Amino acid sequence: MAEGRLTLDRKKFQAMEFLVRQQAARTYLEECLDISTGTTPLSSVLSDGTLLCKLMRKIDPSYISTFVESPKHGAQKRDNVQLFNEAAKKHLQMEPYLIIPSDVVEEVFPVKLVDLILVLAKKIGDISPNSISVKLDMPRARQDLMVTPENLSEAEAMLEKEPCVPMEQLGFNHSELYSENVEEASSDNSEKDVMKRHTTEEEKIKKTETDEKDSKTSEERNKKLNYIVLLLIITFLLIMFN
CATH class of the missing domain: 1.10.418.10 (Calponin-like domain)
Incomplete structure (x- = not known):
């Protein structure tokens, strides 16, 4: 690895x-x-x-x-x-x-x-x-x-x-x-510095992607909750009128 x-x-x-x-x-x-x-x-x-x-x-x-x-x-x-x-x-x-x-x-x-x-x-x-x-x-x-x-x-x-x-x-x-x-620095250290900078950029990109994914997940969760609440309200009204 x-x-x-x-x-x-x-x-x-x-x-x-x-x-x-x-x-x-x-x-x-x-x-x-x-x-x-x-x-x-x-x-x-x-x-x-x-x-x-x-x-x-x-x-x-x-x-x-x-x-x-x-x-x-x-x-x-x-x-x-x-x-x-x-x-x-x-x-x-x-x-x-x-x-x-x-x-x-x-x-x-x-x-x-x-x-x-x-x-x-x-x-x-x-x-x-x-x-x-x-x-x-x-x-x-x-x-x-x-x-x-x-x-x-x-x-x-x-x-x-x-x-x-x-x-x-x-x-x-x-x-x-x-x-x-x-x-x-030596070429090895120079390489490490370059890769360190690149790793930082990769981490920023991954964090942005994670934040976007979390936001999307949260939005989907809220939609589901709203749907459940709506179903409960409809069920309650049907019981009341029956």
Whole structure:
């Protein structure tokens, strides 16, 4: 039982960490390109390749001279993604992290696509730090993230199909992931803190559900009592008139 609970907690922790990645990637993309993506999944936002090309041109316009800004069909979208891939491979040495165009267009690997933006941001910072003033800020994403039962469940479902690659394998170090102003606990303790916060949220939700259930039960009980009282009154009146 304890082992099953540990596995469950680990899955929730990994889902929350993915939400942090997604938040950081979204914020970076929005601030670099001065856009708002709302709550649209990043895989959908990036699926036609236009924002990927714009981001690459932001580094250096010569990296991608031209692309289709309003692609009408799949072939144009795939061409856009291919232009991005070629530029990222040539100028940022990102070949291991690239996704084939058809998979981007069809949104096959949403988790890998988030990692692609994170790696791109890091590569830009390492190779061409002056090209884009915006910096990837994982600690800020960790602080700004709003976790709900719904987006946590969605993240868990996504990770069931496509597990996350550890951030260290993407080239990130500890100082890039956590705030320098706060002394970080070990990863085990960090995980416990995350799960403690999530457990508190779960308890709040369960309490609300229990309160609603109790209220409904009380309402049904009152209806039954009223019905019994009504029957007694009718029975009394029938006896009186007979």
